[in-house]
Amino acid sequence: MLLQRWWAALQGWDTSVAEVDLRPQGRYRLSMREGDRGAEYTVVGEYVEVRRPERLAYTWTWEGEPEIMRGSESTLVVVDFVADADGTEVVLTHSGFTGDGIRDLHGEGWAGCLDNLGDRVLGGT
Numbered sequence: 001m002l003l004q005r006w007w008a009a010l011q012g013w014d015t016s017v018a019e020v021d022l023r024p025q026g027r028y029r030l031s032m033r034e035g036d037r038g039a040e041y042t043v044v045g046e047y048v049e050v051r052r053p054e055r056l057a058y059t060w061t062w063e064g065e066p067e068i069m070r071g072s073e074s075t076l077v078v079v080d081f082v083a084d085a086d087g088t089e090v091v092l093t094h095s096g097f098t099g100d101g102i103r104d105l106h107g108e109g110w111a112g113c114l115d116n117l118g119d120r121v122l123g124g125t
Helices: 002-006 100-121
Strands: 013-020 027-034 040-051 055-062 075-084 087-095
Touching: 002 013, 002 100, 040 075, 087 100
Parallel strands: none
Antiparallel strands: 013 027, 027 040, 040 055, 055 075, 075 087
8 A cells, every 4th residue: 555655754664554444434544663663653533524636634543642642632634635737735734733842743743754755655756
C-alpha cells in the first residue's frame, strides 16, 4: 500500500500498520514506529467527508492516549487538494487542539510525513 511508504513523522521511522476504509463513516488505523524495534504510535479515526479528488476530512485520536499526545484527543484533519499549474497543492488543516504545544508537535509530525511523501514516493520533488 502506497500509504505505508510515506506515513511516518520522522526520517528513519516506518509505517507498521495502515488499515483504511476510505468512505464516509469508514474507519482507519495507522501506526508508525521508531525504526525497526522502537516505540509504536497508533492513530485511529473515522472519515467524515470523502470528496474525490478535492477533499478528505477525518477525526484523529491517538490509541492508548500516550502522555505526550495529551491535548490532541478527538481533533479533526481536513486535507484539500487544489489543482494548480504545476500539479496539485495539498492544504492540510489539523484543528481542535487544547494548546499551542500539542498543536506545534503535530505540525512537526505532519511536516515530516509530507517530506516523506516527497522523498519516498515522489522521488524528492
